[in-house]
Amino acid sequence: MSRAATLGRNIGHAFGENRLTLVAVAILLVLLVCAAFGTALAPYDPLMTDSTAKMSPPSGLHLFGTDALGRDILSRVVVAARLDLGMAISAVVLSFVLGLALGAVAGYFGGWADRIIGRLMDTIMAFPLFVLAMGIVAALGNSVLNIILATMIINLPFYCRFARGEVNVRREMGYVEAARMGGNRALPVLVNHIIPNILPAMMVQASLNMGWAILNAAGLSFIGLGVRPPTPEWGIMVSEGASFIISGEWWTFVFPGAALVLAVFCFNLLGDGLRDLLDPRRRV
Amino acid sequence: MTQPLLDARALTKRYPVGGGKRGAMLHAVDAVDLTIAPGECVGLVGESGCGKSTLVRLLARLIDPTSGNIFLDGADTTAVSQARFVTMPDRARIQVVFQDPSESLNPSFRVFDSIADPLKRLLGVRDRDKLAAQVHRAAELVGLPRELIERYPHQLSGGQRARVGIARAIVVEPSLLILDEPTSALDVSVQAIILRLLADLQARLGMSYLFVSHDLNVVRLLCSRIVVMYLGRVVEVAPTEELFTAPRHPYTRALIASIPDPARRGEARPRLDGSPRSPIDPDPNTCRFYGRCPTGTDRCATAMPELLRFGEGHFAACHFA
Ligand SMILES: Nc1ncnc2c1ncn2[C@@H]1O[C@H](COP(=O)(O)OP(=O)(O)OP(=O)(O)O)[C@@H](O)[C@H]1O
Ligand SMILES: [Mg+2]
Numbered sequence: 001m002s003r004a005a006t007l008g009r010n011i012g013h014a015f016g017e018n019r020l021t022l023v024a025v026a027i028l029l030v031l032l033v034c035a036a037f038g039t040a041l042a043p044y045d046p047l048m049t050d051s052t053a054k055m056s057p058p059s060g061l062h063l064f065g066t067d068a069l070g071r072d073i074l075s076r077v078v079v080a081a082r083l084d085l086g087m088a089i090s091a092v093v094l095s096f097v098l099g100l101a102l103g104a105v106a107g108y109f110g111g112w113a114d115r116i117i118g119r120l121m122d123t124i125m126a127f128p129l130f131v132l133a134m135g136i137v138a139a140l141g142n143s144v145l146n147i148i149l150a151t152m153i154i155n156l157p158f159y160c161r162f163a164r165g166e167v168n169v170r171r172e173m174g175y176v177e178a179a180r181m182g183g184n185r186a187l188p189v190l191v192n193h194i195i196p197n198i199l200p201a202m203m204v205q206a207s208l209n210m211g212w213a214i215l216n217a218a219g220l221s222f223i224g225l226g227v228r229p230p231t232p233e234w235g236i237m238v239s240e241g242a243s244f245i246i247s248g249e250w251w252t253f254v255f256p257g258a259a260l261v262l263a264v265f266c267f268n269l270l271g272d273g274l275r276d277l278l279d280p281r282r283r284v
Numbered sequence: 285m286t287q288p289l290l291d292a293r294a295l296t297k298r299y300p301v302g303g304g305k306r307g308a309m310l311h312a313v314d315a316v317d318l319t320i321a322p323g324e325c326v327g328l329v330g331e332s333g334c335g336k337s338t339l340v341r342l343l344a345r346l347i348d349p350t351s352g353n354i355f356l357d358g359a360d361t362t363a364v365s366q367a368r369f370v371t372m373p374d375r376a377r378i379q380v381v382f383q384d385p386s387e388s389l390n391p392s393f394r395v396f397d398s399i400a401d402p403l404k405r406l407l408g409v410r411d412r413d414k415l416a417a418q419v420h421r422a423a424e425l426v427g428l429p430r431e432l433i434e435r436y437p438h439q440l441s442g443g444q445r446a447r448v449g450i451a452r453a454i455v456v457e458p459s460l461l462i463l464d465e466p467t468s469a470l471d472v473s474v475q476a477i478i479l480r481l482l483a484d485l486q487a488r489l490g491m492s493y494l495f496v497s498h499d500l501n502v503v504r505l506l507c508s509r510i511v512v513m514y515l516g517r518v519v520e521v522a523p524t525e526e527l528f529t530a531p532r533h534p535y536t537r538a539l540i541a542s543i544p545d546p547a548r549r550g551e552a553r554p555r556l557d558g559s560p561r562s563p564i565d566p567d568p569n570t571c572r573f574y575g576r577c578p579t580g581t582d583r584c585a586t587a588m589p590e591l592l593r594f595g596e597g598h599f600a601a602c603h604f605a
């Protein structure tokens with residue numbers, strides 16, 4: 001049987017057992033399509049103001065209504081997907097890779113490497129994490145790159161500690177000893193023998209963490225420390241809409257807020273599905 | 285006398301034990317001397333916790349000894365650290381079949397990859413066809429059906445996993461195969477099959493064996509010489525038949541007496557009373573067996589008995605042997 005066919009069966013197996021995963025994948029696809037083709041899909045230019053249609057409620061013309069400057073909210077929500085997901089995914093990928101590398105070294109070699117890396121993570125964890133992220137962006141400047149950097153740094157201890165623990169329990173296992181007997185030096189032992197076994201658990205953590213990263217990046221923009229208006233971004237849109245909560249123009253914050261919630265919800269659900277898919281004991 | 289394949293001298297492994305008592309040491313293996321001739325099959329017996337697996341790891345250079353040397357064909361393998369030894373050509377010459385076959389197979393490796401990995405790493409086989417040919421030959425030698433080659437360990441039975449563990453060890457054609465209780469995790473019926481396979485393999489491939497077991501009956505079948513360990517020390521070494529007919533050490537006698545024998549059912553057997561001494565910072569001037577030994581005297585508490593010769597290849601460490 002070919003490996004592709006086996007993979008297909010594994011995917012089918014994971015979805016068959018968990019319908020919610022299917023829902024999550026559907027939402028993810030929608031989000032990814034928006035991120036990839038947002039500008040082409042959006043009915044209006046997300047930056048175009050229209051003084052004749054300020055604050056119009058959802059209608060056939062503007063499905064999600066318009067904001068105080070008459071910009072189409074649907075278009076802004078759709079176009080913002082690229083930036084919001086892009087920032088969160090980049091941050092998660094970076095902290096995943098760096099955290100895995102640092103944690104694996106700490107967990108496998110122990111000793112002073114473990115102590116230095118542990119101390120570094122303790123230092124990061126000593127701060128309230130969102131405040132630390134605010135500080136980093138405030139110090140380095142409002143830019144997409146710095147938001148990614150800040151989000152990466154505050155998530156780093158999470159991955160590093162997880163990887164350290166998982167590597168540490170496997171370090172003494174029979175199959176690792178067997179790998180060394182089979183001529184594997186430290187790096188191949190880690191890369192080929194240990195890390196593939198901890199990846200499933202790491203991916204689940206990453207997927208669960210993804211929601212938090214989205215909220216974090218959007219949150220920085222929400223408090224004015226992230227990307228700047230008029231860039232379409234969910235956090236800014238919620239923050240702009242929030243001033244109309246009292247006056248009742250609910251569509252200005254409900255739709256971008258819903259996009260955020262949906263994205264967070266989707267990645268949390270995916271975490272569970274992924275666990276089933278990647279667990280080697282369930283492979284056929 | 286021909287040069288031994290493996291010659292271990294005064295091999296010692298101590299583990300620090302934490303928890304308040306600073307500097308306390310667990311003496312897992314204590315000044316063990318051991319030789320194995322080319323093609324010879326040596327048995328190593330002793331009760332659980334006496335340091336058999338630790339000695340196996342030392343001999344296989346999977347851990348570094350606290351002190352002592354291991355010579356392989358006269359060359360000192362302990363001249364380099366365990367981490368460096370991994371890249372030495374001699375690495376392929378000592379292989380181990382581990383105690384628990386389930387735990388010693390990588391759960392994310394298919395059987396093929398588990399067997400192919402040492403070939404790639406140790407012998408540098410890169411060619412896919414050559415690799416496949418050698419993996420299949422090893423699988424055939426251990427009686428592993430071809431259709432299992434693409435499976436993951438969790439899809440195999442205990443006996444099949446044991447076969448994979450053996451195939452992985454012999455695929456690089458080692459000079460010495462160390463078997464650490466290769467059948468203890470298996471059903472009795474499967475045990476007999478695997479033992480027959482191992483005897484057959486040794487006859488066909490001519491490797492030396494160090495066969496570890498806590499069961500004297502098992503090593504009696506396969507080995508020409510038996511080493512008896514007690515609490516980290518070798519207490520007796522003898523050719524197999526001599527060990528059974530003329531054991532010198534009281535611990536060996538107790539081990540032999542504890543073998544279930546239908547002919548002697550109902551008879552009172554000499555039993556070992558008391559609990560073993562602690563392996564943590566043991567008194568260097570007290571016999572490790574003192575306290576459990578039926579003949580122990582004051583002398584045993586004041587002088588550690590040396591391993592003395594009692595005949596051709598027969599050594600025992602007891603003042604009263
Ligand atoms: N890594 C380690 N750290 C500390 N102590 C250890 C370590 N490995 C083994 N020991 C101790 O060394 C002693 C010998 O253990 P070992 O595993 O060699 O025994 P064994 O004869 O193989 O037993 P069994 O028949 O149960 O497998 C035990 O007291 C054990 O607790
Ligand atoms: Mg053992």
